[in-house]
Amino acid sequence: MITMNGKRGLIMGVANERSIAWGIAAAMAEAGAELAFSYQGENLLKRVGPLAESVGSSLLVETDVTDDASMDRAFAMLKKEWGKIDFVVHAIAYSDKEELTGRITNTSRANFQNSLTISCYSFIDVARRAAEIMPDGGTLLTLTYQGSTKVTPNYNVMGVAKAALESATRYLATDLGGQGIRVNAISPGPMKTLAGAAIAGARRTFRYAEANAPMKANATLASIGGTAVYLASDAGAFTTGEVIHVDGGLHVIGMPQIENL
Numbered sequence: 001m002i003t004m005n006g007k008r009g010l011i012m013g014v015a016n017e018r019s020i021a022w023g024i025a026a027a028m029a030e031a032g033a034e035l036a037f038s039y040q041g042e043n044l045l046k047r048v049g050p051l052a053e054s055v056g057s058s059l060l061v062e063t064d065v066t067d068d069a070s071m072d073r074a075f076a077m078l079k080k081e082w083g084k085i086d087f088v089v090h091a092i093a094y095s096d097k098e099e100l101t102g103r104i105t106n107t108s109r110a111n112f113q114n115s116l117t118i119s120c121y122s123f124i125d126v127a128r129r130a131a132e133i134m135p136d137g138g139t140l141l142t143l144t145y146q147g148s149t150k151v152t153p154n155y156n157v158m159g160v161a162k163a164a165l166e167s168a169t170r171y172l173a174t175d176l177g178g179q180g181i182r183v184n185a186i187s188p189g190p191m192k193t194l195a196g197a198a199i200a201g202a203r204r205t206f207r208y209a210e211a212n213a214p215m216k217a218n219a220t221l222a223s224i225g226g227t228a229v230y231l232a233s234d235a236g237a238f239t240t241g242e243v244i245h246v247d248g249g250l251h252v253i254g255m256p257q258i259e260n261l
């Protein structure tokens with residue numbers, strides 16, 4: 001049986017009930033995990049607070065991944081409250097909306113650095129901190145998108161950031177495997193979230209995926225949550241360094257079916 005009974009972990013990246021991080025948190029809690037949440041900025045607390053409460057969690061910590069002091073506080077809180085943890089879900093990405101449209105040739109140095117820092121480096125930073133409180137091993141999960149390996153409209157610098165994130169997943173899996181820590185990335189198809197909506201043409205991308213994925217549907221939050229539970233549970237004990245697609249099969253399509261052209 002796949003269970004998270006007895007496991008404790010940090011969920012990073014809930015903004016609201018549509019967030020992928022929330023889909024994962026709900027599934028983790030349903031499977032028996034005990035959760036803590038980090039949220040970005042005071043404004044999000046009014047949304048994240050009630051969601052955390054609904055899964056019996058009162059461990060909330062404001063964390064901006066670009067701010068070392070707030071990262072220190074988050075992991076110090078986990079150490080103080082629990083001593084050790086079993087998993088972290090990193091569902092965090094950011095790029096200036098103005099550059100998630102048009103041509104990648106217009107990417108500014110400042111936004112390139114910011115996008116890569118928040119969307120990729122933060123996972124490496126999280127991994128180092130989490131490993132220090134995972135004496136019995138554990139699981140690190142991040143979220144990626146197929147724009148890492150294939151060109152998708154307007155994804156631009158985020159595609160570069162996700163390629164780096166997937167590579168970091170493999171390097172981290174290798175660094176930490178000997179400590180029993182597994183590192184994997186989940187790659188959902190397009191989802192209707194705040195971050196998703198920031199990419200120009202998001203609605204059309206969503207409809208394209210629905211029409212052309214082998215399953216003729218986009219993923220649900222529950223299906224992404226279920227995959228996260230499998231990966232973080234003992235059922236996923238020998239899966240590491242992997243990118244697992246949860247996209248109704250969209251990533252296998254090279255060209256839409258003739259009738260959809």
Ligand code: NAD
Pocket residue numbers: 012013014015016018019020021039040063064065066090091092093094118143144145146187188189190191192193194195196197
């Ligand atoms: P979301 O907007 O609900 O979540 C993004 C989260 O990132 C927010 O909670 C935001 O507060 C957090 N964040 C951004 N900058 C941060 C910072 N500096 N410090 C701390 N937190 C910060 O959107 P989502 O779609 O659930 O995004 C979660 C992950 O899933 C992202 O990595 C995204 O790239 C990935 N993803 C999304 C889709 C999609 O179509 N929505 C598809 C594949 C992968």
